[in-house]
Amino acid sequence: xxxxxxxxxxxxxxxxxxxxxxxxxxxxxxxxxxxxxxxxxxxxxxxxxxxxxxxxxxxxxxxxxxxxxxxxxxxxxxxxxxxxxxxxxxxxxxxxxxxxxxxxxxxxxxxxxxxxxxxxxxxxxxxxxxxxxxxxxxxxxxxxxxxxxxxxxxxxxxxxxxxxxxxxxxxxxxxxxxxxxxxxxxxxxxxxxxxxxxxxxxxxxxxxxxxxxxxxxxxxxxxxxxxxxxxxxxxxxxxxxxxxxxxxxxxxxxxxxxxxxxxxxxxxxxxxxxxxxxxxxxxxxxxxxxxxxxxxxxxxxxxxxxxxxxxxxxxxxxxxxxxxxxxxxxxxxxxxxxxxxxxxxxxxxxxxxxxxxxxxxxxxxxxxxxxxxx
Amino acid sequence: xxxxxxxxxxxxxxxxxxxxxxxxxxxxxxxxxxxxxxxxxxxxxxxxxxxxxxxxxxxxxxxxxxxxxxxxxxxxxxxxxxxxxxxxxxxxxxxxxxxxxxxxxxxxxxxxxxxxxxxxxxxxxxxxxxxxxxxxxxxxxxxxxxxxxxxxxxxxxxxxxxxxxxxxxxxxxxxxxxxxxxxxxxxxxxxxxxxxxxxxxxxxxxxxxxxxxxxxxxxxxxxxxxxxxxxxxxxxxxxxxxxxxxxxxxxxxxxxxxxxxxxxxxxxxxxxxxxxxxxxxxxxxxxxxxxxxxxxxxxxxxxxxxxxxxxxxxxxxxxxxxxxxxxxxxxxxxxxxxxxx
Ligand code: SF4
Ligand SMILES: [Zn+2]
Ligand SMILES: [Zn+2]
Numbered sequence: 001x002x003x004x005x006x007x008x009x010x011x012x013x014x015x016x017x018x019x020x021x022x023x024x025x026x027x028x029x030x031x032x033x034x035x036x037x038x039x040x041x042x043x044x045x046x047x048x049x050x051x052x053x054x055x056x057x058x059x060x061x062x063x064x065x066x067x068x069x070x071x072x073x074x075x076x077x078x079x080x081x082x083x084x085x086x087x088x089x090x091x092x093x094x095x096x097x098x099x100x101x102x103x104x105x106x107x108x109x110x111x112x113x114x115x116x117x118x119x120x121x122x123x124x125x126x127x128x129x130x131x132x133x134x135x136x137x138x139x140x141x142x143x144x145x146x147x148x149x150x151x152x153x154x155x156x157x158x159x160x161x162x163x164x165x166x167x168x169x170x171x172x173x174x175x176x177x178x179x180x181x182x183x184x185x186x187x188x189x190x191x192x193x194x195x196x197x198x199x200x201x202x203x204x205x206x207x208x209x210x211x212x213x214x215x216x217x218x219x220x221x222x223x224x225x226x227x228x229x230x231x232x233x234x235x236x237x238x239x240x241x242x243x244x245x246x247x248x249x250x251x252x253x254x255x256x257x258x259x260x261x262x263x264x265x266x267x268x269x270x271x272x273x274x275x276x277x278x279x280x281x282x283x284x285x286x287x288x289x290x291x292x293x294x295x296x297x298x299x300x301x302x303x304x305x306x307x308x309x310x311x312x313x314x315x316x317x318x319x320x321x322x323x324x325x326x327x328x329x330x331x332x333x334x335x336x337x338x339x340x341x342x343x344x345x346x347x348x349x350x351x352x353x354x355x356x357x358x359x360x361x362x363x364x365x366x367x368x369x370x371x372x373x374x
Numbered sequence: 375x376x377x378x379x380x381x382x383x384x385x386x387x388x389x390x391x392x393x394x395x396x397x398x399x400x401x402x403x404x405x406x407x408x409x410x411x412x413x414x415x416x417x418x419x420x421x422x423x424x425x426x427x428x429x430x431x432x433x434x435x436x437x438x439x440x441x442x443x444x445x446x447x448x449x450x451x452x453x454x455x456x457x458x459x460x461x462x463x464x465x466x467x468x469x470x471x472x473x474x475x476x477x478x479x480x481x482x483x484x485x486x487x488x489x490x491x492x493x494x495x496x497x498x499x500x501x502x503x504x505x506x507x508x509x510x511x512x513x514x515x516x517x518x519x520x521x522x523x524x525x526x527x528x529x530x531x532x533x534x535x536x537x538x539x540x541x542x543x544x545x546x547x548x549x550x551x552x553x554x555x556x557x558x559x560x561x562x563x564x565x566x567x568x569x570x571x572x573x574x575x576x577x578x579x580x581x582x583x584x585x586x587x588x589x590x591x592x593x594x595x596x597x598x599x600x601x602x603x604x605x606x607x608x609x610x611x612x613x614x615x616x617x618x619x620x621x622x623x624x625x626x627x628x629x630x631x632x633x634x635x636x637x638x639x640x641x642x643x644x645x646x647x648x649x650x651x652x653x654x655x656x657x658x659x660x661x662x663x664x665x666x667x668x669x670x671x672x673x674x675x676x677x678x679x680x681x682x683x684x685x686x687x688x689x690x691x692x693x694x695x696x697x698x699x700x701x702x703x704x705x706x707x708x709x710x711x712x713x714x715x
Binding site: 164207208209288 | 536543
């Protein structure tokens, strides 16, 4: 990142933190957590322990981080190296990101940035300017993707509160600061589980590795009555809904499944997990019991938006509510082939133009790498 | 500790305090070593270890009576003396095998006790074992037992069959539904671990003349099972799991064996080094095993292809992957532990 861009972002982030100390707090049991942070243009510092909100604010003011993280794990000695930390338990965490949904609209709001010459252009295989194929993909705001992610989040919450019987009160949903949502489950009976056990929980939530026998199809003599029914609890009910649609179509559906045979049904279950009823969480996040996870209230350096808790996810609009940087005008030269909206205001498209935009939009485009300070 | 009746102690002899039990019955260890009338018990104890070593579940055979008053104590004594013999021999392989076999024997009783129409006290006792020994609260729900998901997962992850995965279970309201058979099966490994720990923690009595001959026979018995391949450097969880399964004499699927062999060949081990790992497999046949490894190594067979270790994805699809954070997005187990830039 260019020196003056970097200075600008550091200053902007610092200003945000200074103005929003109320939003950025240490979580419960802070002394048992590990903290970490990244700076623009440099690597990760971790194994940090913080006691109070004040300690955290001091860290933000003195280190000018680009991203701040806090462990889902609880340790006796959070600031020692991993092997000596003495792990006690870890909150169950989830990340649902628009890129994992891979919706058809994605190509319309993704552009490429050439890592050789820096050209930004619409999605294509090689750089139109220098023909290099070393390209970074950048995704810009999309309400459709956000709606898709919200739907997944609600499906996940449903499974957590019914099948897994996690108390609503213990689930915290937040916007990730870029294009996804995080779920944080505290105080549940699942906190003690290790990675292996969480791996099995992940397969459950994503509906992976389901076998036909469990869903009614005995290899040799399938019996009609053992197929799932729409009001069965858990996966049986959800599978039945997806397979049959309605109670009246169940009987016909079963006849078809049996005549198609076992391997077809097996395949079908697998595809249902991938394409319909499985919840698209990022398994690498949930399996990790030593993760340092983005801290609520902090800014995401991929966008300059804040990771923010949402009380009512259905109504939450991240591109206005999590856009918390100020709006004084900033001169930039921007290069965005795609139009996007922040704070109900449209920006772009720009082709190497010098423009004056509010600070939040300048920070957004600098973070995305599609603008430079003028 | 659980209080035990005569019946229960015969089914679950590992719950008894050995010294206390002998005392209560008015015996000393010395008597078993010397009294010719008690020699039959020492013989039974040896048989009990021998059948365990062969992977069988011990079934007490008596010549004449089916008299409860004889059979029940004989069951307990043979167990206790078996432990004495094992301690004197100091042979870990046999202790492991014995613990596993005893666990499976107990599992059968547990299952029977949990089945609904068996008598109420037995059922309560079985539930108590779950709670007091393994800290699992199981509750009856119709023909099923229900157990909290988090408890279930901690035990079920030890199984590699797909049917044990949570997604293939009836789950409702934070609970997993299990049949009596499945409930008992769920804790087999822990039961084995529990018995093994108790045996290891027991005091080793001084050697008596009367036990020498049996202890000597045990070390011959154990020789059949010694595996002395040492696998060094960092091993990914999938491979570790496969080796562990084989060492315990559990069955490993064909794809599991293929993965293990190709991995070790890839790490530069030879057929001679690898073959002994399979020694404890229930269907071990040295010739066939060596031939199969050679084939994988491309040292024999028609096309002489040397096979490479399958990808993590392939291993996952065979349900043999036990990824930990250390696997960190590698795509082949061969990359495990190698620093990537
Ligand atoms: S991720 Fe790869 S190396 Fe790790 S356990 Fe799974 S298959 Fe083995
Ligand atoms: Zn270029
Ligand atoms: Zn979209």
